[in-house]
Amino acid sequence: MGNMEMVVKSSTLSVDDAVTVLLRDSAADDYSVSLRKQFPQLRVLCAKDAGSLHRHVAKADVLLAPDFPVEFFDKTRRLRWFQCTNAGVDSILPIRDRMNDLIITNVRGIHGELIADFVIGGMSMLHWDFPRFMREQSRKEWHGRSVAPLAELTLGVVGLGSIGAAIARRGKSAGMTVIGSKRDVTEPIPGVDRVFPPNGLAELLELSDFVVLAVPHVPETERLIGREQLRLMRRTAFLINVARGAVVAESELIEALQAGIIAGALLDVFEREPLSVDSPLWTMPNLIMTPHVAGWSNDYNARVFDIFSDNLRRFLENKPLRNVVDVKRGY
Known part of the structure; x- marks a missing residue:
């Protein structure tokens, strides 16, 4: 429907x-x-x-x-x-x-293109580690570094509805390999190289350099990403959540970021909003967080x-x- x-x-x-x-x-x-x-x-x-x-x-x-x-x-x-x-x-x-x-x-x-803007911008910031650049700028430090082009990397989009499909198109326009998951896999999605059913999530996580969550919040997606799923991701991979906070087990993501299980994350949504002032997410060096604004045109x-x-x-x-x-x- x-x-x-x-x-x-x-x-x-x-x-x-x-x-x-x-x-x-x-x-x-x-x-x-x-x-x-x-x-x-x-x-x-x-x-x-x-x-x-x-x-x-x-x-x-x-x-x-x-x-x-x-x-x-x-x-x-x-x-x-x-x-x-x-x-x-x-x-x-x-x-x-x-x-x-x-x-x-x-x-x-009404959200898809703006959220796609947000995601592609956030991916570039994570990939280049802009938070580190900004910390170095504040200290007047000059440290160069190199990265691979986005076109050599794989974007995994979990949830290929109108928002996920827009994100996938934007990733493909950057030359990336784009994979995704959705409930109905009978029809191809433009710009998506491979579509997995929901039970193929583990393989998608293993293959992706960026994992973007764009699923609706329903009982089946509650805490969809937790300790087990994060350990399937590459240590160099990044998680981006533009879905709902409840889709991620927040405490387990914090553990993974602190332990270096994944390289970092971009979060626009949280289990409780506004985010509590005592949350460790506020000060994590490998995290970019925004106050649920990705679709707010x-x-x-x-x-x-x-x-x-x-x-x-x-x-x-x-x-x-x-x-x-x-x-x-x-x-």
């Missing part, structure tokens, strides 16, 4: 004031102004805190939010559609067996609204919605 669309049942539709859209997002005020202009027949409510969410959620037919408020699920008596403002919808996992006919859509497709809200407004029009006209999530699979 990666590219599936779903028709909203006619029983869920109404084009009068009874159709209520509830916005729970940092850009809710801006979205609200635009929605009222485009859809004057709708009632638009904003939930800026838990109290207002509690008051309004029972009235909502449509919810726009970065995650699903599972604690209020039993109050969502009218809710028919949840538009997530992220690509990952792991917030629904605790209640996905109870969601019945609730439609979930996400904003996949400067026009992110506009991109989200384009998808949401298009879907809202489809919802009202009883047409297929874009980016419908397979709730059973979680993506």
